[in-house]
Amino acid sequence: MKKVLLAMDEGMAGQLRTIFEDNSQALKVLPQSVPFFRSIKPSLIRFKPDILFIAMYRLKYDHPDKIKDELAKCIYDIKTDQQFSNVRIALQTNLPADDPFLKKVASYQVYDIFTPAGNGGNIDMLAVISQLSKPANMKNVERYLSIEAPVEYHSVTKAKSHTAKHDKEKVADKPDVKEEKTKDTKPADKLKPKTKQIVQKSTPPAKEIKTPMIEENAKNHDDNGAGDIKKKKLKKIKAHKRKPKEHKVKISRPHKPKNKGNLSSSHWKPKLLIALLIVCILFVGVFAISRMSKGTVNTTPYSSLISQKKYVEAASTYPSKAVSAENAMLADSSIKNKSDYTDSIADSSSADPIRFDDAYFNGDFDKVVDIYENSNSEDLLHLNRARRTMLAYSYMKTNDIEDAKEIAKPLNNQQLNQKIDAYSQFLKSNSVLKRKIKNGNLSDADKHKAEIEIKKNKRAMEEL
Known part of the structure; x- marks a missing residue:
């Protein structure tokens, strides 16, 4: 579950916290919000959230007349700081889509920018929750960055499919890998100069042919009855299976002494006596310590000490409950x-x-x-x-x-x-x-x- 830190006033944070809790199983909003702009970075260190959700105009700034400059600098500092490298930043604002500020923060890898939809001036929080529950995606801010797919994309795709189809045909006719490698560049020679260059750079034909050719070659060996290879493998497997029997023959059993009774009596009796002596010493030591400490241990329950207003004694007797006593x-x-x-x-x-x-x-x-x-x-x-x-x-x-x-x-x-x-x-x-x-x-x-x-x-x- 991802942790979300809300950077906004407590009133708005309380409302959003309820919405997140009611509609998301993947996101957990932290109970502490950040109402002051200057507290954002210290809060990231303190709470270590996965997502920082900033309501741009619901924060208190040191310089209200320079909100965009302050916020842009803060976001840049966060994104260039190694300790915050995994923090995902989401921004809620009412700025128009063509505002240069949005283009700037989108270029700082803020891929979640939410603005009011329609004339109602409200943000669809279900859409916000859905987007934040998925991995960050640059496509979310395409309209701010004017992102377009690369010009070469469609031609490269087309060239790939053409080359792949041609290669498959060659594979069916040519079982020999070495022969195919010498001929695999011919389809590229027929393409236009620009397309040829892209194919050679992006999808080397030899690499695409290599794997299927190996599989095809192996198949042909089996079909042709290459019994030598199979026989060698079977011989190795059989030899391997026989090894345990050979080892069993070579194992020698230890010689059993004739005087078995004398050997056991000379070994186990001294050890038993030493073990009994150690147990006795430990028993006596524990008993002595318990006797010495008897009467000094406070057995008064914690709750009794608190009810008697003996807070200091409760803290010293039960250190793990010192904060509770405080x-x-x-x-x-x-x-x-x-x-x-x-x-x-x-x-x-x-x-x-x-x-x-x-x-x-x-x-x-x-x-x-x-x-x-x-x-x-x-x-x-x-x-x-x-x-x-x-x-x-x-x-x-x-x-x-x-x-x-x-x-x-x-x-x-x-x-x-x-x-x-x-x-x-x-x-x-x-x-x-x-x-x-x-x-x-x-x-x-x-x-x-x-x-x-x-x-x-x-x-x-x-x-x-």
Whole structure:
């Protein structure tokens, strides 16, 4: 089953995901979509899809006025990058067929371009699914590339059929391979100069005649009763069948010692004693170890530890369930000092969700974003409310306001949204002030005021 990554806003991705699931057994749409244009390449590394489906005008671009240039460059970079060589790119757009952009991306090996059909402005998704379920084919973009079959194609085909027919006639009359090879170029001599050149280059007659002639020659030998060959073969087969009997005669049986009882008693008794001694030592060792460790092993079930809110103990006792213990701790509203718990649980596991939480509570917001964008963990692909809040806040703190707002949107958290808006205003204000200072149009007094204002805004941003 091929994996499909949708590069579009979450609203459209949700609709297409349902359509794919209901109508395709060969394609599986990944649960994570890519709403931001700049996240396409990192997402290819992270999710490793077979097909990248791009909705051209349902992405958020860094430069909305240069969408075609940005997208064309991105597609070119993907197609020329060896690590993405097997990724198939499909493009959905409403551009007219004669737009130069479509010709350009088609030349970049984008063989799946979907545009609205008719006046309704809708794309036939069943046709899309059908096309993507089949291997990529350049014929799908013929209208963009103005592709035509090669001029020589029909003449070559005709020449091939004529030559093949002539060769078959020759084969029937000429059983000798060597004689046929000296005459097999005559049909080509009768063709026109141009056709002759194509036949010699594309379909050498000697190669086409070789196989049938060998079969015909072998047949003639059998028909003529070439008994010498058959007799030799039969002699070899018979000789081969007789070999086992000859070997049996030559095999010598080992001499049996007369004193059988003495031999067995001198060999098996010491070995048996050594084996029994080793078993006894192992038994005593295991018993001693079990006695020494008795009372130190925690036999409390994992579920009991979680119900008792012993999250750190649950993670350390059951390391394979450390992420589950961490999730339970995050969901526990009675735990106020979550950073202390995460710090301790991190000693038992280095799983991405725990590293994500630990980085957040330690204020390393760049690391939070980096772990999220490069992890394949299901807990980070499907964020719970706590981690979604952490990620939105981390994007805000790394000055990525657009991503922060997008991640925070499903939460409907008014307090978080207000923080993001305030942070955005301070960020814009500082950007304007820095630009004024850089232009050199401010007096010394105004420049000093601007610098003070920038510092003031930064402190306010740190407190958010």
